[in-house]
Amino acid sequence: MNYHDFKEEVIAYSKEIGIDKIGFASADVFSELKGRLIRQQENSYQSGFEKGTVEERTEPSRLLPGSQSIISIALAYPSKMKDAPKSKKGERRGIFARASWGRDYHDVLRDRLNKLGAYLQEHFPEVELKSMVDTGELSDRAVAERAGIGFSGKNCAIITPEFGSYVYLGEIVTNIPFPPDEPVDDSCGDCNICVDACPTGALVQGGQLNAQRCIAFLTQTKDFLPDEFRTKIGNRLYGCDTCQTVCPKNRKKDFHLHEEFEPDPEVVKPKLIPLLSISNRQFKETFGPISGSWRGKKPIQRNAILALGHYKDETAVDELIRLMNEDPRPVIRGTAAYSLGKIGNEDCYKAIKDAIIKEEDSKVIVEMEKGLEFELQ
Structure with a gap:
């Protein structure tokens, strides 16, 4: 199989099913991330919501033996609310963060990843894959950064050139050796x-x-x-x-590209x-x-x-x-x-x-x- 041509077909299909951005990364060990996670543990900076050991979170082959690449996807979500009600005296209101607006993004991204996985299986019968969104062992941000979706900003979010950091991330680990994409240059600069x-x-x-x-x-x-x-x-x-x-x-x-996120x-x-x-x-x-x-x-x-x-x-x-x-x-x-x-x-x-x-x-x-x-x- 010509994996370069197949990659282009996968990219084209991803647009058809409503994936805003897609990138491809190697399944090599995330060595830099491993060091950072160890320091996080030593400093007690973790939330406790993390899944898996440091090794499982940084070594894709532990999650899928024989893994060769990772497909990273991003879906953009709104940053502004239409017809937002006012909080006023006697009727004070609270607010949910933008990442919780609309339908649960885990469900939406899993739907896209399942469709993408089915496409891979249809065209590559020997495919092995494991998909995850947010609650999996791998760091969505580290994968997206390696796959060229965006760079990891000082705010610890992936910042894409097109959508800023208002994106949800997910990935598929697979044994298909897709050619990797180039990472995006960090452009935070001196901004703090x-x-x-x-x-x-x-x-x-x-x-x-x-x-x-x-x-x-x-x-x-x-x-x-x-x-x-x-x-x-x-x-x-x-x-x-x-x-x-x-x-x-x-x-x-x-x-406002997805009705589910309104x-x-x-x-x-x-x-x-x-x-x-x-x-x-x-x-x-x-x-x-x-x-x-x-x-x-x-x-x-x-x-x-x-x-x-x-x-x-x-x-x-x-x-x-x-x-x-x-x-x-x-x-x-x-x-x-x-x-x-x-x-x-x-x-x-x-x-x-x-x-x-x-x-x-x-x-x-x-x-x-x-x-x-x-x-x-």
Whole structure:
């Protein structure tokens, strides 16, 4: 088989099925990445969501024996929302990060990868392949960088010449020896805007992320949010876009190429107070189709409670008092008490004082005490 010609056929087919960009890389060991991952572990910079060992994440042959190349794909997503509702007094809203707008990208990219894989099998019967999106062992960014999709920016995102960093990534490891593409030159240069703009200093230096400080990670945790980050998340319910929105390479980048990625404004910019009483069934029906729902409703509700405290929204007081007194989840009770303290009217402090007498969970009591400290400031 002429692999160069077959590569051109695969590229042409990828356009037919709605893949915005495709690149080809060798399946060699990702040696530089291996060193970086080891340093990440040593510095405790990992999120804990990573899959596989360092070797599995950097040696494609461990995932597919006999692998010879990796096909990397990218699909662009919008950076601007049409008809975005306004957050106003009495109707404060939270926000999901752009990467969670529209239908869960894992499903959309898997569909494209499955079609691409079927095409390979049809034309190359001896093909072996393994595809993955985001939750696989390989680093989507490292593969995309090697395959010439874009360069890895200081904000730790792949930046493409065409779409900026607003792209989803996926890959197929295969035993077909496709000719590799050339990497794209890094063009961040001296620009350090993203590093300086990160609200929590999670970008330790250009291209290195301390995931434990990253708001995108923190919004997905289920425990009490550490104190130092509570004033930083603002009204974010899931994820963070700061390091992308400030990037000059993303200026005027807004692509609406896939209907699946178009956001429902009421879903990705929802009113905060209704989130506090939403049932599991309602949550699944409303938010289940988007990627930001994967951790369930508890982190979203915790973040919504913090956002209401951030806004000092007095219209939320009754609902927060109800949660503080009645919710069976300690994280929700305690966070509600903290935000009541931030809102800080007489009803808030009286409710906390009444509740703390009956509370039995030591961690919740600590949060109630934090809430009462605002009365002294």
